[in-house]
Amino acid sequence: MVGSAAASNEALAALAAVAGAAGEVSGRVFRSPRADDEVPLPGFPLLVRRHDLAPNVDGAGLLGFERTGDDEAKGGLEGVAGHDGVLLVLGDELTDQSEDFGAAASLYVYLGTFDSPAARNADYVLPVTTFAEEEGSFVNAQGRVQRFRQGLQSPGSARPAWLVLGALAAALRGQGTPAAAADVFAGLVAAHPAFDGLTWDALGDRGAALQAEAVHG
Numbered sequence: 250m251v252g253s254a255a256a257s258n259e260a261l262a263a264l265a266a267v268a269g270a271a272g273e274v275s276g277r278v279f280r281s282p283r284a285d286d287e288v289p290l291p292g293f294p295l296l297v298r299r300h301d302l303a304p305n306v307d308g309a310g311l312l313g314f315e316r317t318g319d320d321e322a323k324g325g326l327e328g329v330a331g332h333d334g335v336l337l338v339l340g341d342e343l344t345d346q347s348e349d350f351g352a353a354a355s356l357y358v359y360l361g362t363f364d365s366p367a368a369r370n371a372d373y374v375l376p377v378t379t380f381a382e383e384e385g386s387f388v389n390a391q392g393r394v395q396r397f398r399q400g401l402q403s404p405g406s407a408r409p410a411w412l413v414l415g416a417l418a419a420a421l422r423g424q425g426t427p428a429a430a431a432d433v434f435a436g437l438v439a440a441h442p443a444f445d446g447l448t449w450d451a452l453g454d455r456g457a458a459l460q461a462e463a464v465h466g
Contacts, residue, residue, distance in 0.1 A: 251329055252314045253340025254281040254303035256410060257385030258394070258444075259430050260377075261305070261312045262437035263414035264339050270421035271335060279309050280318040280325060280341060299390055304380075308388035311443040311459075326350075339377075339410055343367035360410055376407040383409040384430045386452060388459065394447060395456035 250268055252261050265277065281303035290296040306316070318325030323345045329336065330346060336354035340361050343350060348366035351357035359371035362379055382403040386396050403409075415427040427433045431449035438444045443459060451457050 250277050250337040251326065251339065251341050252277060252279040252309055254279050254301070254306045254309045254316075255380070256305065256309075256340045257380065257383070257397075257430075258305065258308045258312065258387060258437060259385045259433040260339060260410035260414065261309055261314065262441065263411045263418055263427075263433055264337060265313055266418035266436070266440070267337065267414050267421065270418050276328075277314045278317040278325065278329065279314045280322040281306055281309075281316060282322045283320040295391070297390070301390075304389075305387040307390070307392070308386075308394075311388060312437075312441055338368070338371070339414075360413060362407075375413055376405065377410040377413060378403045378407045382407070383411075385409070385411065386430075386434060389456070392459045393456040394444065394452055394459060396449075396452045396454070 250264060252264055268277065281301060283300050284298065284302055287300055288298040310316070326346060330350050331353050332351075333353045334355055336351050336357045338359045338361070342361070342363040343365050346365070346367035348370055350367035351370055357371045358373045358375065359368045360375045360377045361368060362377065368374060380397060381401045382399060384397065384399045386394050389395055409430070411430055411433045412427065415433050419426045427436070434449045438447055445460065447457055
């Protein structure tokens with residue numbers, strides 16, 4: 250399955266939960282762009298244009314996803330493209346992939362906000378909201394989990410990826426559907442030791458630090 254380092258912790262955790270509930274045997278990957286160097290804002294050492302140009306690279310890694318492809322966020326999906334099992338793609342635009350991407354999959358589901366030939370080849374294309382149209386959390390470069398809040402109304406039938414995937418994972422497990430990002434975050438903490446000890450309320454407006462061993466491996 251393919252995730253995105255632009256997705257929230259909750260969306261990525263829900264994607265991982267679907268994989269686990271479905272008995273996933275393939276790997277979990279994401280692609281993200283990188284810069285050659287870091288560029289700090291003079292006088293503000295913590296305000297830095299980082300090597301990683303996607304906001305949740307650290308969160309994706311802590312949730313079991315492995316970075317693949319080059320520094321332009323291209324390539325690296327050769328094994329995924331021909332996977333003959335269930336294929337789930339969240340958020341990756343797939344603009345460098347051919348229109349027969351996922352043709353061998355027994356089921357190919359694409360969740361995203363982008364249109365491309367590779368995405369249109371999916372059995373199901375499910376519209377999801379952007380970060381500005383939902384709430385959630387990410388892991389910043391200092392190893393803090395920070396919340397973000399919804400700023401815009403979601404269009405049409407688009408729903409947060411954590412809600413769509415959370416409902417699917419719940420159905421596969423015979424559990425209740427999460428009603429809020431806080432519910433998914435609680436499940437994330439229970440399932441992923443890197444987030445141990447955190448609560449949604451404790452994140453507040455300033456975020457909360459992960460354990461040092463989680464950040465540094």
